[in-house]
Every structure is written in structure tokens, then in C-alpha cells.
Amino acid sequence: MNSSTSVPARTVLTAANLVKVYGGKTRALAGVDLALQSGESVAIMGASGSGKTTLLHALAGIIVPDGGRVSFAGPVGPVEVSALNERDRARLRRESFGFVFQQGLLVPELTALENVALPMMLAGYPRPESEAHARRWLDALGLPGLGDRRIGELSGGQAQRVAIARAQVTGASIIFADEPTGALDSQTSADVMDALLHSTVGQGHTLVVVTHDREVAARCDRTIHLRDGRVHTASGEPVPAAAAPGFEFVGEGWDRSAETNR
Amino acid sequence: MSAPTTLPTAFPAPPAAPRRRHVPIRRLTWMLARPGTQSPATLVLPAVAFGVTSALIITVIGGTSMFWRIPGQDGGIYRVLSVLALALLLVPLLGLGAAAARLSARRRDDRLASLRLLGATGADVIRITVLESTVVALVGAVGGALLSLAISPLVGLIPFLGGPIGAAELWIGIWPMLGVIAAVTALATVSSVVGLRRVVISPLGVRTRQRKAFPHWARPLIALAVIAMLGTALQGIGALQSELGLVLAIGGAFAVGLAVLGLLGPWLIAVWARLQVRRARTVPRLLAARAVLDDSGAVWRQVGGVAMTSFVAVVAGSGIGLLLAIDTSQSDDLGTLPGDIFTGIVVTLIASFLMVAVSVGVNQAAAVLDRRDITVSLDRLGMPREMIEAARARQAIAPVLLVAVTAAIIGGVLVLPLAGMTLLLSPSTLLVVFGSIALGIGLVWLAVRATTPVQRAVLAHPERA
Known part of the structure; x- marks a missing residue:
């Protein structure tokens, strides 16, 4: 839907036969296979307890699966996410992945601008550069002039846009969103999804959304339904290409090569 | 294999309304207190x-x-x-x-x-x-x-x-x-x-979390005015005849002094934190400074206790140290009093730090539990856990360090000639005072470290967030 055919897609993340068991008996994932292409949006749906959040956490390296493997096509070569230790997985999340949570989960003491600048500072960029780039993201997402506000001073939709900016300020190639519109009304939800899709898939990045909302899922390129920890049905085809035109906010001042040098 | 469950066609109707509403408070309280997911x-x-x-x-x-x-x-x-x-x-x-x-x-x-x-x-x-x-x-x-x-x-x-x-x-x-x-x-x-x-x-x-108001600029002015009035009032203290009157006057002066500190403290901490926010170049420094600035009043309530004790320890410690050092015959006249005063100063200093340390530990434990969702989200963003811990420790220890060191320096400056002579004649006395302050700060650090397992438990069980 948001993708175009200008750049050939490549597989950025693969999961093979993922298994995750909690407490020795609750099988959250029972052998999931999945491949994510660059520039596509994928919705993961399923009933409560079907394993969708566990799948997202395993793909993102938040948890380690008990079986199977997750491989990420990193900028300097393939990385087996599931084989990394905690420190390296944290680094991978910091440098290559972005996250949007249901409630935003922004740091309440920090301003919107500081929240967005946080991942860049964690990646080692100087604060002035981080904040300058963060401000450009806030402007691009329709929040000009709100950078100095605390999170408690923003509406739910505004806070979620701040979270979207935070997820992508470092140029993450895959964005994981867990119920990003779960706490929003339908109109705000649609606006937030607009911002999320345009700023991720529109940039040639990959978006993985865990959602209960059919309308949210319908806006993604394909939908994976989980049941009892397995892929029950999948709709849509992997996207052949990425990088939709017409979204021009990540501009000068951001040197992607710097990320890999640090 | 068990037989398939057959759902009933009718479900139980609610019982008749009780004649008298009686809520089993004790039973409910006990139920809620059971260990659960929290x-x-x-x-x-x-x-x-x-x-x-x-x-x-x-x-x-x-x-x-x-x-x-x-x-x-x-x-x-x-x-x-x-x-x-x-x-x-x-x-x-x-x-x-x-x-x-x-x-x-x-x-x-x-x-x-x-x-x-x-x-x-x-x-x-x-x-x-x-x-x-x-x-x-x-x-x-x-x-x-x-x-x-x-x-x-x-x-x-x-x-x-x-x-x-x-x-x-x-x-x-x-x-x-x-x-x-x-x-x-x-x-x-x-x-x-x-x-x-x-x-x-x-x-x-x-x-x-709404933005809390910055402490009013009038606070330092009011504090200065109160100090001036207190100074004038204390000039007449020598006229007091009874011991009870003297005790009450000195106690009152202390109470006023503490009130002045209560006015000044949050303002000073807020000014310092605002400066730190502007100067912060790393994530732990920024997080810590913002957290302190967010509620400087609460931070002061937590650490303010060590301000007065550190100040008194340096001022009185210098005087007593000199008294102990200069002439043993004079000390004999005073009996064990100078030594006891010095012991009292050190004991009071350490006791106040101990209380602040426990208070910091309690508040940190509460903060870790209150902020578990934010901590988990930072971990998921890839913030190194030691960095999360460093921000937390800095937020707790930096204000204690600021308050104790500032109070000690002000005390030292006020009695500079006395402190200088004590340093020459009885360096061990000042060493004990500053050593006690360092020990106190160490106690606060230990209190923060003691809450690390709570933080670890939060990160080990993110599903509770």
C-alpha cells in the first residue's frame, strides 16, 4: 500500500521455527516461520494469548526464543539475533531497531524533544546534534513548537507521534509497534497510523505492528494471524519493493554512515 | 481425553439483594495482601x-x-x-x-x-x-x-x-x-x-506528570530577611537567665534556621538542577538532572537533613578540635565536655546521614516500582542496563553530595581562621569530620545499591510492567 516499486526489496529479518515456552508448560510460540522485507508493513493479529507480543519480542531481540533462530540482515552483514548476549541485543535494538509502545512509554520528566533525542545520545551523538535532528523529526510529524513540552502536557495522539519520532530518529531499519493505537480514539488512531506508515514504510523501512484493530491491520501490506503460537493464516504478499516517494523529512544533518562507525 | 464441555442453556441468576450491605473488609484486605503478580x-x-x-x-x-x-x-x-x-x-x-x-x-x-x-x-x-x-x-x-x-x-x-x-x-x-x-x-x-x-x-x-512550578524567586530574599531578623534576635540571648529559657531560645533559633533552609534548599537544588539540565551531555546526567528538577521540593525533603548537620559538624568541629588541641590544662577544667561534644557531633552527623540513606533507599525502591514501565521501555530501546542504573544512582546521590559539600564549604568559609588553625594543630579532628561526611555519602550510595535487586527484578519480569 505505501510501497512503490522503485527499489528492489530485500529480506531484512527472518525467523525460522521459533519456539518460546513460559514456565515450562505455556507454549507461546510453537514453531513460527516468517520473513520480513525491506519497505513492507506487516500486521500481527491474534486473540489474547496467541503469542503475537511474544513473537514481536523474539523478532526484536527483547527475549531469546527457546528454539529456532532470528536473523537480521544488518548494515555490515547478517546477524543471528537469537544467538547474541543481552548486551549485544541491547546494542542491536539501540542501533538498528525502533519501538513504539501502546502508551508511548516516554520518559515523563524529559521534554518531547529530549525524549526523541534520547536514542541518538545513546548511540553516541552529541546532545546538540541529537536535539537538532530530533526537532526536525518533531516538525515533520506535525509537532512544531511542542518540543519543550513535557509528555504530560501533550495529548495522547501527540505523545504517540513523539514516540514514533523517537523510534526512528536514529534511522532504524525495522520499527516494531505494539498496539500503537490501542489507547487512542478512531480518528486519532487513523492519524497516528498515517504518521507511522509514512515515516517508516515511506522511507523504505520495515514496520511490524502487533494489533487487535482490523482497521490498523487493513492498512498494512500483509497480515499474519497467530493462533496458539502458530501462524494460522497469512494474507497479502511480501512487498516486492520499497521507498515510497513524497515524504521528505529526514534530511540534511543526518549521516547514516556515522551510525555504523560508532 | 476429556469429554467436550457442554455449555448450559441457562446461567445462574444473581442472588437476592442482601438485606443489609455488609462488605467483608478484613477478608478483602487479606485477599488483596496475598502475593500475586505484583x-x-x-x-x-x-x-x-x-x-x-x-x-x-x-x-x-x-x-x-x-x-x-x-x-x-x-x-x-x-x-x-x-x-x-x-x-x-x-x-x-x-x-x-x-x-x-x-x-x-x-x-x-x-x-x-x-x-x-x-x-x-x-x-x-x-x-x-x-x-x-x-x-x-x-x-x-x-x-x-x-x-x-x-x-x-x-x-x-x-x-x-x-x-x-x-x-x-x-x-x-x-x-x-x-x-x-x-x-x-x-x-x-x-x-x-x-x-x-x-x-x-x-x-x-x-x-x-505536569510541569511543577520552579521554586519562587522570592524564597532566597525571604530567607535572607529571616536570617537578618534572627541575627538581631540572637544578640539578646545573653540576657536570658534561666536554663530552660536558654534551651528554648537556642532550640527556637535552630527551628528558624531549619525553616530558612527549607525555603532556600529547594530553590538552590532547582537552580543547580536547571544548570545541570543545560550542561548535560550524557543520557544518565540528563535523566538525573531532569528528575531532580522535576520535584526539587521532594528532593530537598529527602536530603535536606544532612545540610544542617554537615554545616554544624564543620563549624563546631573546628572549634572543639582547636579547644582539644591547644591546652590540656584548660581541657582538664572542662572535663570530658569538649571530647563529648565532638563525639556528639560525629554521632549526630552519621545518624542524620543514616536516616537520609534509609530514606533514599526507600524512595528509590518506590521509584523503581512506580517507574517499572518506563524502565522496561528504556531497556527495550537498547539503553544499557548499567546506564539506567547510573542515572538512578546519580539522581539519588548527586543532591546529597551537593547539599553536604556546599554546607561543609559554607561552614568552613564562615570559620576559616578557626578551621585553618584546627587544620594545623589538630588535623585529625577535621579528618574525622570530613571522613564522617564521606562515610555518610557512602551510606547513601550503599542504600541506592541495595535497591539494585529490585531494579533487576523489574527487568527480569517485564510482563509485570
Whole structure:
């Protein structure tokens, strides 16, 4: 839907036969296979307890699966996410992945601008550069002039846009969103999804959304339904290409090569 | 294989309405107190905090009341000094008690809000909370009383009047001890009622952090005016004839001094934190400075106790050190008094730091539990765990360091000639004072480190966030 055919897609993340068991008996994932292409949006749906959040956490390296493997096509070569230790997985999340949570989960003491600048500072960029780039993201997402506000001073939709900016300020190639519109009304939800899709898939990045909302899922390129920890049905085809035109906010001042040098 | 379940065509109808509404408060309270998905720290931490508070209150009362039993001429000066020590310890002690009470009240908000949504009345929620907080505080306070007895032989080794004071001198009597237990329990009860008002009023209320107002610029001006008035009033202190009058005058001057610090402290901390926010170049520094700036008043309430003690320790320590050093014959005239004053200064200093350390530990534990969702989200963003920990430690320790060092420097500058001579003639005295301050800061650091397992547990069980 948001993708175009200008750049050939490549597989950025693969999961093979993922298994995750909690407490020795609750099988959250029972052998999931999945491949994510660059520039596509994928919705993961399923009933409560079907394993969708566990799948997202395993793909993102938040948890380690008990079986199977997750491989990420990193900028300097393939990385087996599931084989990394905690420190390296944290680094991978910091440098290559972005996250949007249901409630935003922004740091309440920090301003919107500081929240967005946080991942860049964690990646080692100087604060002035981080904040300058963060401000450009806030402007691009329709929040000009709100950078100095605390999170408690923003509406739910505004806070979620701040979270979207935070997820992508470092140029993450895959964005994981867990119920990003779960706490929003339908109109705000649609606006937030607009911002999320345009700023991720529109940039040639990959978006993985865990959602209960059919309308949210319908806006993604394909939908994976989980049941009892397995892929029950999948709709849509992997996207052949990425990088939709017409979204021009990540501009000068951001040197992607710097990320890999640090 | 079990047979397929057949759903009934009719479900049980609700029973007839009770003739009289009776909510089993005790049973509900017990049910809510069971270990569940929440951390057991929910109940254990407040109990420990109330226990330590009670133990320290009893020990401080025992230590100061001992001086009121000294007969003769010497007794007067010891009584004055004990009142001063008590005044110095009152602020950190109240801070610790309040921290314990807040921790106890905050922990139950979520479940009680749910209960309110299920139809419990505001009165039901208050009764459950009061009962739970009261029982937790009572258990903690009784444990604290026993702890005070257990540590009394150790505290009794502190030398006064030429020898160890002994555990027996610290015994305050059964009724005062029961009084402390009752007072600490009552403090918890009142705090829980106050803390839960918002749950009762608005169970669906979402906790948002609005920007807190920066402390008013008039604070330092008012403080200066009060200091000027206090200075004028103290010039007439020599005219007081009675010992009680003198004690009350000095105690009053201390109270005013503490009030001035209460005005100045939050403003100074806020100014410092704002500067730190602007200058922060790393994530832990930025997070810590923002957290301090977010509520400088609360930070001051937590660490302000060490300001006065550090100041007094340097000023009085310099004077007493010099007195101890210059002439043994003069010291003989004064008997054990100079040495006892010095011991008292060091004991008061360490006691105040100990209270602040426990208070910091309690507040940190509460903050870790309150902010578990934010901590988990930072971890998921890839923030290194040691960096999350560093931000937390910095947020707790930096204000203590700022307050203690600033107070010590101001004290040293005010009595610079005296401090200089003491440094030359009796360097060990100042070494003990500054060593005690360093030890105190170390205690605060240990208190923060003691809450690291709580943080680890939060990250190990992110599903509880």
C-alpha cells in the first residue's frame, strides 16, 4: 500500500521455527516461520494469548526464543539475533531497531524533544546534534513548537507521534509497534497510523505492528494471524519493493554512515 | 481425553439483594495482601521502612534522654546540646517517616482503583487501605522496637562522660516505646488516607506528570530577611537567665534556621538542577538532572537533613578540635565536655546521614516500582542496563553530595581562621569530620545499591510492567 516499486526489496529479518515456552508448560510460540522485507508493513493479529507480543519480542531481540533462530540482515552483514548476549541485543535494538509502545512509554520528566533525542545520545551523538535532528523529526510529524513540552502536557495522539519520532530518529531499519493505537480514539488512531506508515514504510523501512484493530491491520501490506503460537493464516504478499516517494523529512544533518562507525 | 464441555442453556441468576450491605473488609484486605503478580516488595518494603524509622526514633530518644539524667552543673550544658542534636535529627527523621508512609500508601493504588471500579464505595476503599497500611506499619514498628533493643549494645559502646554509655542508658521505658509504635502506626494510617484520596475521587484518573512550578524567586530574599531578623534576635540571648529559657531560645533559633533552609534548599537544588539540565551531555546526567528538577521540593525533603548537620559538624568541629588541641590544662577544667561534644557531633552527623540513606533507599525502591514501565521501555530501546542504573544512582546521590559539600564549604568559609588553625594543630579532628561526611555519602550510595535487586527484578519480569 505505501510501497512503490522503485527499489528492489530485500529480506531484512527472518525467523525460522521459533519456539518460546513460559514456565515450562505455556507454549507461546510453537514453531513460527516468517520473513520480513525491506519497505513492507506487516500486521500481527491474534486473540489474547496467541503469542503475537511474544513473537514481536523474539523478532526484536527483547527475549531469546527457546528454539529456532532470528536473523537480521544488518548494515555490515547478517546477524543471528537469537544467538547474541543481552548486551549485544541491547546494542542491536539501540542501533538498528525502533519501538513504539501502546502508551508511548516516554520518559515523563524529559521534554518531547529530549525524549526523541534520547536514542541518538545513546548511540553516541552529541546532545546538540541529537536535539537538532530530533526537532526536525518533531516538525515533520506535525509537532512544531511542542518540543519543550513535557509528555504530560501533550495529548495522547501527540505523545504517540513523539514516540514514533523517537523510534526512528536514529534511522532504524525495522520499527516494531505494539498496539500503537490501542489507547487512542478512531480518528486519532487513523492519524497516528498515517504518521507511522509514512515515516517508516515511506522511507523504505520495515514496520511490524502487533494489533487487535482490523482497521490498523487493513492498512498494512500483509497480515499474519497467530493462533496458539502458530501462524494460522497469512494474507497479502511480501512487498516486492520499497521507498515510497513524497515524504521528505529526514534530511540534511543526518549521516547514516556515522551510525555504523560508532 | 476429556469429554467436550457442554455449555448450559441457562446461567445462574444473581442472588437476592442482601438485606443489609455488609462488605467483608478484613477478608478483602487479606485477599488483596496475598502475593500475586505484583512484587512482594509491595508489602515488605514499607514494613522495613517503618521498622528502621521506629528503631532510629527509639535510639535517638534513648540517646538524648540519657543526657537529661546527668546530675549537677554539667547536666545543663549536656541538656542544651541534646536538644540541639534532637533538632538536627528531627528533619531527616520526619523525612524518613514520610517516605515510609508514602511508600506504603502508593503501593496499593492500582488494585484499589480496580476495586473502586467494581463498585466498592469510597469508604470501603479507605477502610481497606487504612487497615492494610496500619497492619503493615504496626508489624514494621514492632520489628523496629525489637531492632532498637538488638542494636542498643552496639550503640552503647559510644563513649560519653569518660566511658561507654552502655545499653541500659538507652532504654526509654516500655510506655514511651509503645508510644513510638503507636505514633509511627498513626502516621502510616493518616498518610494512607491522604494518599488515597485521589483513587477514591477519580478511579479512572490517569497519572500524568505536569510541569511543577520552579521554586519562587522570592524564597532566597525571604530567607535572607529571616536570617537578618534572627541575627538581631540572637544578640539578646545573653540576657536570658534561666536554663530552660536558654534551651528554648537556642532550640527556637535552630527551628528558624531549619525553616530558612527549607525555603532556600529547594530553590538552590532547582537552580543547580536547571544548570545541570543545560550542561548535560550524557543520557544518565540528563535523566538525573531532569528528575531532580522535576520535584526539587521532594528532593530537598529527602536530603535536606544532612545540610544542617554537615554545616554544624564543620563549624563546631573546628572549634572543639582547636579547644582539644591547644591546652590540656584548660581541657582538664572542662572535663570530658569538649571530647563529648565532638563525639556528639560525629554521632549526630552519621545518624542524620543514616536516616537520609534509609530514606533514599526507600524512595528509590518506590521509584523503581512506580517507574517499572518506563524502565522496561528504556531497556527495550537498547539503553544499557548499567546506564539506567547510573542515572538512578546519580539522581539519588548527586543532591546529597551537593547539599553536604556546599554546607561543609559554607561552614568552613564562615570559620576559616578557626578551621585553618584546627587544620594545623589538630588535623585529625577535621579528618574525622570530613571522613564522617564521606562515610555518610557512602551510606547513601550503599542504600541506592541495595535497591539494585529490585531494579533487576523489574527487568527480569517485564510482563509485570
